[in-house]
Amino acid sequence: PVAADGSEPVRDATVIAHRGASAYAPENTLPAVDLGIDMGAPLVEIDIQLSADREIVVLHDTTLGRTTDVEENLLAVDPRQLYPHVAFFHSAELAELDAGCWGRFADSQYCGTHVPTLAETLDLFTEHPEVGLLIEVKSPAEHPGIEPLLVAELQARVAAGETNPHVVQSFDWQSMQRFDVLQQDAGLDYPVGLLGTVNEADFGTYAWAEQVNPNHGSLTTEYVAAAYAAGFSVNPYTVNDACRMVALIDDIGVDGVITDRPDLMQRVLAPD
Numbered sequence: 001p002v003a004a005d006g007s008e009p010v011r012d013a014t015v016i017a018h019r020g021a022s023a024y025a026p027e028n029t030l031p032a033v034d035l036g037i038d039m040g041a042p043l044v045e046i047d048i049q050l051s052a053d054r055e056i057v058v059l060h061d062t063t064l065g066r067t068t069d070v071e072e073n074l075l076a077v078d079p080r081q082l083y084p085h086v087a088f089f090h091s092a093e094l095a096e097l098d099a100g101c102w103g104r105f106a107d108s109q110y111c112g113t114h115v116p117t118l119a120e121t122l123d124l125f126t127e128h129p130e131v132g133l134l135i136e137v138k139s140p141a142e143h144p145g146i147e148p149l150l151v152a153e154l155q156a157r158v159a160a161g162e163t164n165p166h167v168v169q170s171f172d173w174q175s176m177q178r179f180d181v182l183q184q185d186a187g188l189d190y191p192v193g194l195l196g197t198v199n200e201a202d203f204g205t206y207a208w209a210e211q212v213n214p215n216h217g218s219l220t221t222e223y224v225a226a227a228y229a230a231g232f233s234v235n236p237y238t239v240n241d242a243c244r245m246v247a248l249i250d251d252i253g254v255d256g257v258i259t260d261r262p263d264l265m266q267r268v269l270a271p272d
């Protein structure tokens with residue numbers, strides 16, 4: 001809306017820091033999540049998977065090669081060199097890998113940070129009860145049984161008095177339905193997001209979910225209005241351009257935006 005005095009439009013949308021503030025610190029690490037919180041994002045997105053010992057760990061790719069130094073840390077004869085899937089690694093091994101010293105972060109202050117567990121990541125939020133994680137269950141078909149483990153972790157946090165406004169999402173909508181049934185049995189009621197585009201004709205089928213979070217490129221004003229009418233909020237990914245943020249918020253009417261640049265989105269919401 002434009003203010004009555006004709007001044008700069010005031011925008012209201014949820015800033016969601018993607019993989020932490022991943023434009024500025026290595027994605028899905030504790031420093032990136034911390035930075036997202038520091039930049040005032042009310043939600044910080046991460047990706048979760050399972051280690052070999054069934055710890056929930058924070059990593060985007062199913063394999064470790066792109067974002068860690070796994071190749072330098074395995075003997076050439078270790079068959080995992082050929083296919084370093086995260087589920088082949090014990091959490092103690094993941095804790096030893098460097099997840100902060102690759103790409104543009106080589107030789108940065110972040111060298112030495114590790115692949116975090118979900119528990120370590122949730123610990124960052126105990127001092128910030130108003131901030132939540134947007135937890136993406138990544139490739140759950142490759143991590144059977146991840147949903148009950150996630151419910152158990154969240155249930156333990158609630159039992160400890162944590163009230164952070166977390167949200168759980170996945171591209172795998174069956175996994176989200178499993179999570180939702182399990183969390184309700186456990187007395188939890190976290191909002192659930194469906195990543196991708198749900199056909200409007202199917203909105204009723206997915207009425208148990210609270211969010212539809214599509215790629216921003218496919219969004220229209222009509223689709224967002226229909227999703228709202230069906231009870232969903234819409235939070236597209238991944239938008240790092242200020243003009244596109246403005247269009248999505250002002251013209252298309254989205255509820256939140258998932259961005260690597262939460263500081264940029266703060267400026268879009270409240271221009272000087």
Ligand code: G3P
Nearest residue numbers: 018045047136195237258
């Ligand atoms: O939060 C949505 C977004 O993270 C989905 O894509 O590949 O970055 O996990 P991706």
Ligand code: CA
Nearest residue numbers: 045046047136
């Ligand atoms: Ca993600």
